[in-house]
Amino acid sequence: MQVQQVKERSKAFVNLFRQHKGMNMELKTFKGGLHPPDNKRWSEKKAIEVCPVAEGDELVIHLSQHIGAPAEACVQKGDKVLKGQVIGTPKGFVSVPIHASTSGEVIAVEPRLDTAGNKTMAVVIKADGKDEWDPNLSGADPDKLMPQELKDRILAAGIVGMGGATFPTHVKLSPPEGKKIDYLILNGVECEPYLTADDRLMQEKPEEVVEGILILKRILGVEKAVIGIEANKPTAIETMQKACEGKGIEVCPLQLKYPQGAEKQLIYAVTGREVPSGGLPMDCGCVVQNVGTAAAVNAAVRRGIPLIERIATVSGSAVAEPKNLLIKIGQPISKLVEFCGGVKGELGKIIQGGPMMGMAAVSMDVPVTRGTSGILLFSEGEVIRAPEGPCVRCGNCVRACPAFIMPTEIAFQMRRGKVDEAEKLNVMDCIECGSCTYICPAQIPLLQFFRQAKSAIRANIAKRKKV
Ligand code: SF4
Ligand code: SF4
Structure with missing residues (x-):
């Protein structure tokens, strides 16, 4: 699709949305950016399906799936583990625990290939097919807990930024003394082409997101919470607006533009505030969390469920049937692709995440992690780059x-x-x-x-x- 066609599609969405809502105002956005084809049509209408784990499946769970120090294995080969049990303990403040995503036997604790092709420490679990929960996990009423107790539960559940950044959430919720936070911004933008996981989450589980936002608001002690959602997700916007009614949470529809999901750009789009050069969102009074993170926070606090699964989009020209899947951390990419009908045509490239900021995966055998928002498969013909030429000073x-x-x-x-x-x-x-x-x-x-x-x-x- 040519750039002009993409801009027209973007305008069409915006106009549709305005007509639908009877709005005349301009939708907010940031300065700069561009309009790549969003290619969401392949999976945006597909309801979330569970990607199953069968008896005998091997799950490779890396001990470093987050920004910060890797966790340290606390299980050994031969141990029996239950779903949700801690298998790696955090090392330092900027680190989180790692949990078993199903029940079974630990068959190895050793370096295994990650997406980038590096060998990093992992716990390998052979599933017993029972998917049996650790009975020690329990939830709590967030209204009866102090902010620090809520943060402790978030840390214990290993919650990290689910938009792909994987920054430990308890750290983001702990601004240094003297930093005044008055704005919580929820990232429901999902501006990366192809990805529709957050869109489906907001459509199918809006109350999970809203309850998580209320917990985050309580921890930060803020009054203002705004969810930024691009106008190409009209159903998600409407669903979230209904779910937020009377909860003190606003939904802010945004123009379509990449990279609106980046923190600084989203803050500007929603509030008009600018994060200073070299600074962090908290330097302008904001904390940004992904909508998936909010849902994970709710599950962790209310039900004691650690981050052992997530929603991911499997799409691209080389996937037989694109889908949105609930995946378990540690499943191999090949398992997800198989559940989507396998590879179509000749496979040229595999990407974990979106096509703009995601990472090329070295093989279909590498496992998905807490940061896997999508798996994209592209055919051979799509990945050929023209040779590099001289700069034509086009600007x-x-x-x-x-x-x-x-x-x-x-x-x-x-x-x-x-x-x-x-x-x-x-x-x-x-x-x-x-x-x-x-x-x-x-x-x-x-x-x-x-x-x-x-x-x-x-x-x-x-x-x-x-x-
Ligand atoms: S990659 Fe860096 S330099 Fe290039 S457009 Fe994005 S922010 Fe600017
Ligand atoms: S100014 Fe040069 S480097 Fe920048 S987009 Fe144009 S050709 Fe590429």
Whole structure:
């Protein structure tokens, strides 16, 4: 689909939504960004289905599925485990426990391949087919708990950001003393093409999301909570509006634009506030949580259920029947694909997450994690890139960049090995959304340069700290 067609589709959604709601106002959005084809039609109408685990299936559960220190295994080969039982304990404040996602026997505690092709520590469970819960898990009435007790339950359940960032939620809910938070923003944007998991969650389980938001509000002590949802999800908007009535939660319909789901861009779209360069959402009084995280918080507090499963979209041109699935952490990608009718045609690429910010998976054997919002399979013909050409100074990358940096200049400096110059050009503000690379007519792999620059700058900072 051409860019113009995509913009028209976006406008059509917005107009439809306005007519439907009788609104004349402009829908909110952020500055910069672009309109890739959303390709959600393949799975947006598919209700969530459970991807089953059978007796004898092997689940590979990595001990590092979150930002921060990996958990440490607390089970051994030969141990029998129950669903929801802790199999890895957190190491440090920025870390979370890991749980068994089904009952069975631990058949290995050893390094296993992750999505990127690295071998990292994992607990491998052979399912017994009983899916038997740990009887020690129990819920509580959130209204009877203090904010710290609620956070303790969230930590114990291993809750992390479900939009893909996997930042431990208890840390995000613990702003340093002196930081005043007055806004809780819920991310129901799902701006990545193809993905429809959050859309289905909001349509099918709105009360789970709302109850989770009420718990988050209580922890943060905020009055204002707003759910940002793009206008291409009219049913989710309507469903959430009904579920939020009388609960002190507002639903904010947004224009369609990528990367509106990025924290800084969502904060600007919803509140008009700007996160300062190098700063965090809490620097402008905001905390952002994904709608899936809110639902997970509710399950953790009210029912004592740890983060052992999640909703993910399986889609793309090489999937026989795209679906939205409730998956168990540790299932291999191949199992999900098999449940969706298998591969269609010749497989060219597998991506965990969305096509813009997701990660290419090395094989179908790697397991899904707490951050897996989608599995996309693309056919061979779709993944061929034209050869890189010279920069034609079109300025597309600059216009698209939501971080207001100069992609073309930074890439120029990085080609000359000038990391210091890239730093002066604020490369650290790059949110790695890939918009510049997507829009570049010369096919220059701009994002690659920025990732190199950022890791070199971080290494320099670490070196300076050691001296
Ligand atoms: S420079 Fe970074 S933030 Fe800007 S468009 Fe490119 S990837 Fe996105
Ligand atoms: S989009 Fe590509 S060709 Fe255009 S200015 Fe940026 S780097 Fe150059």
